[in-house]
C-alpha cells in the first residue's frame with residue numbers, strides 16, 4: 001500500500017513504513033545486497049553544524065541532522081562514502097567572488113558573538129570555517145568525480161551558497177558553493193561545458209551573477225516568483241534558463257516545466273559535468289514558500305538529471321544542499337535525492 005502522507009510525517013514514524021513510496025522504488029533484494037557499492041560520495045564537516053544565526057532562524061544546524069536521519073530511513077546511508085569536506089583555498093573562492101569582498105568577509109568574521117550582514121544573514125565565530133568547508137566540499141567533490149573515484153557526490157553543507165553574488169553576501173549565503181565547484185571544474189579540469197541546475201524555490205541570483213555571459217556555463221533555475229530575491233524572469237537561450245513558477249504550483253506542473261525548459265536546453269548544451277543546487281524548499285510543507293512539491297518530485301527530477309548525465313558526461317554529477325526549512329520534508333526530500341544519485345551511480 002502506498003502511504004501518500006508518510007513523507008510529511010516525522011522521521012520516526014517513517015522508520016516503520018516499509019510501504020513508503022521511496023522504499024518501494026527498489027526491490028528489497030537490491031537493498032540488502034548493495035552495501036559494498038559506494039558510488040556516491042557524501043561530503044560534509046562538523047564545522048557546518050556550528051554555524052548558527054540565532055534561535056528560531058530557519059537556516060539552522062538541525063537541517064544537516066535531518067538530512068542524515070532521512071538517509072537512515074531510506075537506507076541510503078549505507079550506500080554512500082562519507083568524506084570530510086576540506087576548507088577551500090581562498091584562491092578557489094576568488095575565481096567566482098571579488099577578491100576584496102572575500103578578504104573583507106574573512107576580516108568581518110567575529111571571534112566571539114554574532115555580527116550581522118543583513119536582516120537574514122549573520123556570522124558567528126564558526127560561520128567562516130563553515131563557509132570555507134562548504135566551498136571546499138564542492139572543490140573536493142569535483143576532484144573526486146573527475147578522478148572517477150566515485151560516480152557522483154552530494155555535499156551536505158551549510159551555509160548554502162546560491163544567493164551569494166560576485167561581491168555580496170545575502171540570503172543566508174556567503175560563498176556561492178556550487179559556483180566555486182563549477183569554476184574549479186573549468187579551471188582545474190579543463191572542462192568547457194558545465195551545467196548548473198538549481199531547483200531551490202528561490203532563484204539562484206548569485207550563480208546567475210557569477211556566470212552571466214560565461215559561455216562555459218549553462219545555468220537553469222526553477223523558482224517561485226514573485227519571491228525573494230525578486231530577479232527578472234528573462235532567459236538567455238543557451239546560457240540562462242529561467243523557469244518561474246506561480247505560488248500554488250503542484251509537482252505535475254513543475255515536471256512539465258522542467259521537461260519544457262531544461263531538458264531541451266541540456267540536450268543542446270551537451271554538458272561535460274552537471275552541478276545541482278539542491279534546495280528542497282519548494283516542498284509543500286516548507287514555511288518560506290508556497291509551491292506544492294512532494295518528496296517524490298525530487299526523486300523524479302534527480303532521475304531526469306541522472307539520465308542526462310548518463311548520456312552526455314559519464315554520469316558526472318555534483319549536488320549540493322541549498323534551502324529546505326521544514327525539517328521532516330527536508331529529510332525525506334534530500335534522502336530520495338541522494339538515493340537517486342546512489343542508484344544512478346551503481
Ligand SMILES: [Zn+2]
Pocket residue numbers: 200201202279281322323324
Ligand atoms: Zn531557497
